[in-house]
Amino acid sequence: xxxxxxILGAGAAGLMCAAHAGPGxxxxxxxxxxxxxxxISGGGRCNFTNMHCDPGSxxxxxxxFAKSALSRYTQWDFLDxxxxxxxxxxxxxxxxxxxxxxxxxxxxxxxxxxxxxxATLWLQxxxxxxxxxxxxxxxxxxxxxxxxxxxxxxxxxxxxxKSIPKMGATGLAYDIARQFGIPVTDTRPGLVPLTFPExxxxxxxxxxxxxxxxxxxxxxxxxxxxxHRGLSGPAILQISSYWREGDPIAINLLPDHPLPDHxxxxxxxxxxxxxxxxxxxxxxxxxxxxxxxSLDLKGNIADLSDTRIDALADALHHWQLxxxxxxxxxxxxxxxxxxxxxxxxxxxxxxxxxxxLYFIGEAVDVTGWLGGYNFQWAxxxxxxxxxxxxxxxx
Numbered sequence: 001x002x003x004x005x006x007i008l009g010a011g012a013a014g015l016m017c018a019a020h021a022g023p024g025x026x027x028x029x030x031x032x033x034x035x036x037x038x039x040i041s042g043g044g045r046c047n048f049t050n051m052h053c054d055p056g057s058x059x060x061x062x063x064x065f066a067k068s069a070l071s072r073y074t075q076w077d078f079l080d081x082x083x084x085x086x087x088x089x090x091x092x093x094x095x096x097x098x099x100x101x102x103x104x105x106x107x108x109x110x111x112x113x114x115x116x117x118x119a120t121l122w123l124q125x126x127x128x129x130x131x132x133x134x135x136x137x138x139x140x141x142x143x144x145x146x147x148x149x150x151x152x153x154x155x156x157x158x159x160x161x162k163s164i165p166k167m168g169a170t171g172l173a174y175d176i177a178r179q180f181g182i183p184v185t186d187t188r189p190g191l192v193p194l195t196f197p198e199x200x201x202x203x204x205x206x207x208x209x210x211x212x213x214x215x216x217x218x219x220x221x222x223x224x225x226x227x228h229r230g231l232s233g234p235a236i237l238q239i240s241s242y243w244r245e246g247d248p249i250a251i252n253l254l255p256d257h258p259l260p261d262h263x264x265x266x267x268x269x270x271x272x273x274x275x276x277x278x279x280x281x282x283x284x285x286x287x288x289x290x291x292x293x294s295l296d297l298k299g300n301i302a303d304l305s306d307t308r309i310d311a312l313a314d315a316l317h318h319w320q321l322x323x324x325x326x327x328x329x330x331x332x333x334x335x336x337x338x339x340x341x342x343x344x345x346x347x348x349x350x351x352x353x354x355x356x357l358y359f360i361g362e363a364v365d366v367t368g369w370l371g372g373y374n375f376q377w378a379x380x381x382x383x384x385x386x387x388x389x390x391x392x393x394x
Contacts, residue, residue, distance in 0.1 A: 005389055006139060006152035008172070010034040010121060012378035013361025014158030015110040020386025022393055023118030026150065028125040028141060035107040036167050037160070041375070046103030048082065049075040049379070050372035051095035057369045058377065059241055061185055065341040066366050066377065069349070073383035075376055085109040094222075096371045130155075130176065137356065154389045156358040158382070161335025162187060163362070169329070173339065173363035180354055183340040185365045189332030190241040193232035194249070194323035201226045207284045212252035213239040221255055226287075230323060237370050240326060241336060251319040257282055259313035263304060271302025291316075334374055338365040348388035349381055358385045 003026040007014045010029035018027040033039070038046055050057075053075045055067045079097065082089055087109060088100035099105050114121060122143055129140035137155040141148050159172045174184045204226035211224045213235040225233035239249055266278065276297050279288045291297065295315055296308075304312075329335070339359045343351055349364070351357045360381040368374040 001148065002136075002151045004152065004393065005154040005156065006137065006150060007156040007158055008127060008176075009158035009160060009361070010123070011036070011158060011160055011361065012038055012110075012375055013160075013382040014156070015107075015114060016379050016382030017156055017158060017358075017360060017386040017389075018119040018121075019110060019113035019117050020383055020390060021117070021119065021154070021156070022386075022390040025117070025119035026122065026152070027114070027119055028122045028127070030124065030126050031168050032124060033107075034121060034123065035110065037164070038107050038110075038375075039103050040167070041103055042098050044103055045098040045100075046106045047092075047096050047098050047372040047375070048089075048106055049078050049097050049376045050369075051075060051091065051097065053095075053368075053373055053376045057373050059190075059336060059367045060341055060365050062341045062365075065344075065346050066380075068346040069380040069384040070376070073380040075372075077383075078376065078379045081113075082106070082109065085112070094371055127172070130179070132180070132354070135356070154356045154358065154392070156360060156385055156389075157363060158360050159363060161338060161362040162329045163189060163332040163335045165329055173359065177339050177359065180351070180357060182343050182351055182353070182357075182359075185337040185340050187335050187337035189326055189329050189334075190336040190367050191237045191333035191370050192240045192326045192328065192331060193227065193230060194236055194240055194243065195230040195325045195327060196321070197324055201230060201290075202228050204286055204290055207286050208233060209253065209284055209287060210255065211235050212255035214250040214252070215239050215242040215247065218242045224251065229327065231321075234370055237333065241334075241367060241369075243323070243326075245325060246322070248320050248322045251321060253287075253316045253319060254282060255317075259316055260306075260309050263301060263309050263312075264306070266301045267304060271300060273301050275299055275301055275304065333370070334367050335362055336367045338363050341365050347384065349385040350388065358389070360385050 003024055005021045005025040007018050007027040010027050018025050058066050087105045125141050125143040128142050136151045139150045157173050157176050162169055162171055177184050205228045208223050208225045212219050212221045220235045220238035222234035224235045349358045349360050361378045368377050
C-alpha cells in the first residue's frame with residue numbers, strides 16, 4: 001500500500017504531526033495504546049505545557065535551533081486547543097499547566113484531531129525493515145502476525161529517545177538516522193535522580209527541603225528529596241541535565257536565608273538557644289542531625305564567633321556533593337542529545353540531505369526543563385513537520 005505520509009511513533013510529537021500532515025497519513029506504534037508517556041505524566045494529570053516556555057529553557061548543541069518551531073506553535077496555541085476541546089486545566093507552580101481530570105483527556109483530544117485530519121492509527125505494529133526506494137521510502141510493517149509493505153513520500157520519525165525503557169523506549173530513531181547517514185550527538189539521561197555511594201543518605205530517605213542546586217553557572221531553586229539511592233526532587237532533576245559524571249554539584253540549603261544575617265542578631269536576643277534548635281527551624285530536623293556528623297553544630301548561639309558563623313554559612317550555602325552517577329534511562333524523564341540539529345531544517349524538521357525524511361520530538365537534540373517544556377517541544381516540532389508536509393503537497 002502507498003500513503004503520502006508515514007509517521008513512526010504515536011507519542012506526543014507523532015500524534016501532533018499526524019493531526020497536521022494532511023489526509024491519508026498513517027501513524028504506527030508498537031505499543032498497545034497511543035500516547036503512553038502522556039498518560040503517565042504529571043501523576044496522571046499531564047503537565048502539558050508551561051506558561052513561561054521560551055527557547056532559553058532548552059538544551060541543545062545549537063541553542064538557536066528550537067526558536068523557529070517554538071515561535072510558530074506556542075504554549076498559548078496548545079492551550080487554545082485544550083480549551084476548544086473543553087478540557088479543564090489549572091496552573092501549578094512555576095507556570096506548569098495540568099489537566100484537572102486526567103491525562104487521558106489530552107490523548108483523546110489528539111486522537112480526535114487525528115481523526116478529523118483523516119489520518120489512520122495502527123497500534124501493536126512493528127517496523128521490520130526500512131529503506132529508500134527512489135524518491136519514496138519503503139517500510140515493512142508487521143501487524144497481527146502479518147507483514148505489510150508500505151511506501152510513502154514523507155517519513156516522520158517520532159519514536160522518542162531512550163528514557164523509561166519499561167514504556168517501550170528504544171534507540172530506534174538513532175538507528176534510522178545512522179542508516180541514512182544523519183549524524184547523532186552523544187546521548188545521556190536527563191531529568192534524572194542522582195545517586196551516591198550506598199548508604200550516604202539512607203537515614204534521610206523521604207526528607208525534602210527547598211534548595212538551590214547548581215552546576216557552575218546554572219542553578220534551580222526548587223525542592224530536593226533525599227532517597228535511599230541519593231538525591232531527587234525537582235531541583236535535582238533539573239540540574240541533572242547540566243551535570244556530567246565526575247563533576248560536583250553545589251547545594252544551597254538556605255537560598256532565601258543568608259545565615260550570617262540570621263544568626264548574628266540572635267546572639268543578643270536568643271543567645272541561650274542551642275544552635276541545632278535554631279537550625280531545625282530553618283531545615284528539617286533529620287537533616288540537621290545528619291549535618292552534625294560532619295559539621296561542628298555544638299553549643300549555643302551566643303557562643304558563635306563571626307568566624308564560626310561564616311564557616312557554617314559557607315558549608316550550608318555551598319554544600320559540595322559529587323554524585324557517583326544517575327539512575328539512568330530507567331527513571332530519566334528525557335534523553336539529552338540525539339539527532340544532530342545541524343542536519344535538520346529548524347523550520348520544517350526535515351533532514352537537509354535527504355528530502356522527505358523528518359525527525360521530531362525527543363529524538364532530536366533538543367531537551368527542555370522539567371515542567372511541561374518537553375511536551376511543548378513535542379507539540380511545536382510535530383506541528384512544524386506536519387504543516388511543512390501539508391504545504392509540500394499543495
